[in-house]
Amino acid sequence: MARYTGADCRLCRREKQKLFLKGAKCESPKCPLERRPFPPGQHGRNRTKESEYLLQLREKQKTKRTYGVLERQFRKYYEEATRRKGKTGETLLQILESRLDNVIYRAGFAKSRDHARQLVTHGHFLVNGRKVNIPSYRVRGKDIVSVHEKSVEMTPFLVAREDASNATPPAWIESIPSKMKILVHSLPSRQVIDTQVQEQLIVELYSK
Structure with a gap:
């Protein structure tokens, strides 16, 4: 499976805005974008010519x-x-x-989409009772995403349970941290996607 293995913070600096790829680090003063709010590289500070194609x-x-x-x-x-x-x-x-990794992130069960992708790949999640280890798996309305019973008491999920209790998932999914389940009510309309x-x-x- 091809994936990006470079520095995530360089991507945020390239786009000149936070993409929230590193979880809690993005909200802290340690975020590189706070200290260097310009694109990476030797010519990062140079002013680029705006064009329709570039936008x-x-x-x-x-x-x-x-x-x-x-x-x-x-x-x-x-x-x-x-x-x-x-x-x-x-x-x-x-x-x-x-995408399954996005749903898990949105529900507050992972600190970032990268983190959610790792948890799915390691086989910790079930969809409608069946194990799914493909992050790009597409959920549908009425699906139930849950943590495998063998994984529920693992440290990452004990932490996730606490974090998810304080998270506010979007209206199209319902998070149940006590049971480590996510109910997908329907696929989202554009109005409720905050990206x-x-x-x-x-x-x-x-x-x-």
Whole structure:
């Protein structure tokens, strides 16, 4: 499985905004973006010339990096979104939000999407009673995501239970920390997705 193995904080600096890839570190004074709010590299402080293409490209890169998806998979999601009914950009975001790793992160059971991806890969989660170890697995309305009974008392999940009790998940899912379960009521509409993305710019980029 291909994945990004570089420094996550460089991605936030490249996009000039927090993508919340490192969990609690992103909220602390140790966040590199707080100390160096400019792109990484030798020419990071230089002023770049804004263009329509650059805005579209940066929006696509920001979205990919926020959800932890590489280009090939992201392109497949976009092509799937174009085949579905409705607005392509909104459908693309719905597909990204329905990924299992994102659902676990949104419910507060993981500190970041990377953390959620690791927990899923290690086989700690069940969907409707069946073990799923594929982070990109797509949940559907009425699905029940739960922690494997053998994993519930492991330290990461004891911590997650406390953290999830204080988290506020989006309206389309319901978190039950006492039972370490997530109820997926329905797939999200664009109005309830709080990711700061201008999806129309992505559509314009891929439509060229």
